[in-house]
Amino acid sequence: MNKSKKNKYKPGKTHNQAKKTYGTKRSALTTHKGDKSKGKTSKTNKRQGNKKSVTAEVTCTGLTNEGKGIVQWKGKQLEVEHLLPGETAEITLSTSGQHVNTELKRVITSSRDRIEPMCSYFYECGGCQLLHMNEEAQKRFKQETIDKLMKPFGKSEPILTMDHPYDYRNKSHTTFGLNKDRQIIGGLYAQNSHKLISMDRCLIHDPKADEIWQTIKNMMKSFKMQPYNEDTGRGFLRHVLVKVGKVSGEIMVVLVVASPIFKGSNNFVKALRKANPEITTILMNVNNQNTSMVLGDQEKVLFGKGTITDTLCGMKFDISAKSFYQINPVQTEKLYAKAIEMAKLTGSETVIDAYCGIGTIGLIASQKAGKVIGVELNKDAVRDAIRNSKRNGVKNARFYQGDSGEFMTEMAARGEKADVVIMDPPRSGSDEAFLSSVVKLKPKRIVYVSCNPITQVRDMKYLVQNGYEVKGIQPVDMFPQTVHVENVAEIVLK
Numbered sequence: 001m002n003k004s005k006k007n008k009y010k011p012g013k014t015h016n017q018a019k020k021t022y023g024t025k026r027s028a029l030t031t032h033k034g035d036k037s038k039g040k041t042s043k044t045n046k047r048q049g050n051k052k053s054v055t056a057e058v059t060c061t062g063l064t065n066e067g068k069g070i071v072q073w074k075g076k077q078l079e080v081e082h083l084l085p086g087e088t089a090e091i092t093l094s095t096s097g098q099h100v101n102t103e104l105k106r107v108i109t110s111s112r113d114r115i116e117p118m119c120s121y122f123y124e125c126g127g128c129q130l131l132h133m134n135e136e137a138q139k140r141f142k143q144e145t146i147d148k149l150m151k152p153f154g155k156s157e158p159i160l161t162m163d164h165p166y167d168y169r170n171k172s173h174t175t176f177g178l179n180k181d182r183q184i185i186g187g188l189y190a191q192n193s194h195k196l197i198s199m200d201r202c203l204i205h206d207p208k209a210d211e212i213w214q215t216i217k218n219m220m221k222s223f224k225m226q227p228y229n230e231d232t233g234r235g236f237l238r239h240v241l242v243k244v245g246k247v248s249g250e251i252m253v254v255l256v257v258a259s260p261i262f263k264g265s266n267n268f269v270k271a272l273r274k275a276n277p278e279i280t281t282i283l284m285n286v287n288n289q290n291t292s293m294v295l296g297d298q299e300k301v302l303f304g305k306g307t308i309t310d311t312l313c314g315m316k317f318d319i320s321a322k323s324f325y326q327i328n329p330v331q332t333e334k335l336y337a338k339a340i341e342m343a344k345l346t347g348s349e350t351v352i353d354a355y356c357g358i359g360t361i362g363l364i365a366s367q368k369a370g371k372v373i374g375v376e377l378n379k380d381a382v383r384d385a386i387r388n389s390k391r392n393g394v395k396n397a398r399f400y401q402g403d404s405g406e407f408m409t410e411m412a413a414r415g416e417k418a419d420v421v422i423m424d425p426p427r428s429g430s431d432e433a434f435l436s437s438v439v440k441l442k443p444k445r446i447v448y449v450s451c452n453p454i455t456q457v458r459d460m461k462y463l464v465q466n467g468y469e470v471k472g473i474q475p476v477d478m479f480p481q482t483v484h485v486e487n488v489a490e491i492v493l494k
């Protein structure tokens, strides 16, 4: 590896997701140079637990990438959850070590961008961070986030938003537990915690998925099925994963259980299908590890074919329980259309679809390319991709299981050729092995699809330092109501 400054790859930190709820937040304490404190501190100092807390009146001057309000207090820049630019508010502050925790107590002057959150779990859950902002403000926030991050590479296009920004998630997983009265509850963990919030509906989930896990929760008592307790390791049902084919209407239910012995599974499946006849397949996944991962390794099909099929961009795709599939298909069609437009295919190119999942982008691109080579780490996803290739009658695509970085390194070592690389890595971004091999392979074009523009910027800097230039930047709002934003960049060899 060339160790020169030019080629030096500097992995950045992964995007820090916004956290949960009103209050008890630990804000990053950053020293703020050159600005006088604008916050007024009240004289009353209280003790919160063993931490000293003070109340202050502050004015919000902007938003962080995580959608938190930025305020100045005693020469420091602090972040306050759920505060909007221009608003003045009363907050409480408490210090623990190097950190200052802030809590929004009362908004004194409210922004015109503020709306009443449509979800009653908003302040507790933290899965959506922007429900207190109207649609226009969310759009502006995401556009500004991308514009700011992508500034070194040029201007970004206006973000592609969604007409009905609710009910869009085709995949959801629910956890079960007992409340203090030992009644079974189901819901989501509060962001970055293991506090289970009992809910009946999530505004961004597919409504059918929420209906199904409610059915399961209501069946548990009569089937003597106990929710799994992470602390004691006792109980059976850990999670329910529901995947919905938004076009096909097919529905997969995965019962994630702590033990492979599922007594009465036939009757359970029968009762579940009776209550929700739209379910097309039911699986049992055994996760007996002490882990925060939802799915374990063992899987058994209890009913149906074990996969669902959905249609995206006119092609049909089989999706397994463990395979990645974009969670917002309406916006995915816009994203893929942009990615393929940026690839500028003429029919003869060799295209690499790196981090290809079930082969969606590559198979759609294959209609306009000479040949497509897909690489993906997850073996179930590769099996789906191969099946999807056959199902759609695609003859010019091959899929391989492996690490994209290693695969590209081997391709570069063999002196192989690629005209276009489409890459869509996970949130942590790509790696040095992959990027340095891309630079060796010298494709004319790279289309970089990312759900984390922070790691995307890091990787794009490397490509730009090594002979590429950025020609186009297109943000897409794949995750309305949350701070997350998808971005696709067109990068060409100079």
Ligand SMILES: C[S@@+](CC[C@H](N)C(=O)[O-])C[C@H]1O[C@@H](n2cnc3c(N)ncnc32)[C@H](O)[C@@H]1O
Pocket (backbone or CB within 6 Å): 324, 325, 326, 354, 355, 356, 357, 358, 359, 360, 361, 375, 376, 377, 378, 381, 402, 403, 404, 405, 424, 425, 426, 427, 451
């Ligand atoms: C954001 S998804 C994109 C999938 C696909 N392009 C799509 O649009 O549905 C990232 C994919 O990268 C895969 N992945 C993660 N690390 C990988 C690696 N080192 N090499 C290859 N694939 C990897 C994941 O399993 C996942 O399927």
